[in-house]
Amino acid sequence: MKGVVFTEFLEMVEDRFSADMVDHIIDDAQVPHGGVYTAVGTYPHGEIVAMVMALSQRSGTPAPDLIRVFGQHLFGRFVLAYPHFFIGVKDAFHFLSGIENIIHAEVLKLYPDAELPKFIVEHHDPHRLVLLYQSPRHFEDLAEGLMRGCLAHFGEPIHIEREPTPTTAGAHAQRFVLTRQG
Structure with a gap:
């Protein structure tokens, strides 16, 4: 999975919860990359799943709800990053x-x-x-x-x-x- 998905997920967690929550879920998930992702890198999707599950555990929000909210956040980021996709749509x-x-x-x-x-x-x-x-x-x-x-x-x-x-x-x-x- 492309790193941009990871970086945007962690940004959403920081915006909606806190920087401390980002640190906690990375620690809880024990992801091999230690929460260090580049937008152009490629990483195992299991790492984001582990972080979502950790966030679900800490926040008390069901994982499917968190993933749907992340999808909405990600679409908004795509609109900003790739405005040419929306020309004439x-x-x-x-x-x-x-x-x-x-x-x-x-x-x-x-x-x-x-x-x-x-x-x-x-x-x-x-x-x-x-x-x-x-x-x-x-x-x-x-x-x-x-x-x-x-x-x-x-x-x-x-x-x-x-x-x-x-x-x-x-x-x-x-x-x-x-x-x-x-």
Whole structure:
């Protein structure tokens, strides 16, 4: 997993909790890199999972909730860091339906070794978008958080439903059904 995810997670923990909490979760998680990450480095995803679990234990907040909040935070950071991804994008459905072919294609140019999840558009019309998420890592909550961050960015009232799907070829899968409200 790219280091930018780690650095942003630790920044979110510091902003929402404290610098002391960052130190505590790094100590509790006993991560091999000792909490020292560079944005362009690549690290085992198990390290962020361990830190999330440590934060959950210390804060009393369920890990899935923390991961979704982190996804929202991360989307906001992407908006600031990569404003060119949003030029000409009219709404959340337009953005989300282009994750695989536009966003991930650009990310792979910057980080050729990035191991990205796959988002397959199963249905897209003005009122409904269905995305199939596939990844060898179990980060459906992060994907949902990123989607919620996108919806907040565009200010759209869209309901998200998650439907489990069978795991295929070692990849976790989840279907996200997004429906415009009103």
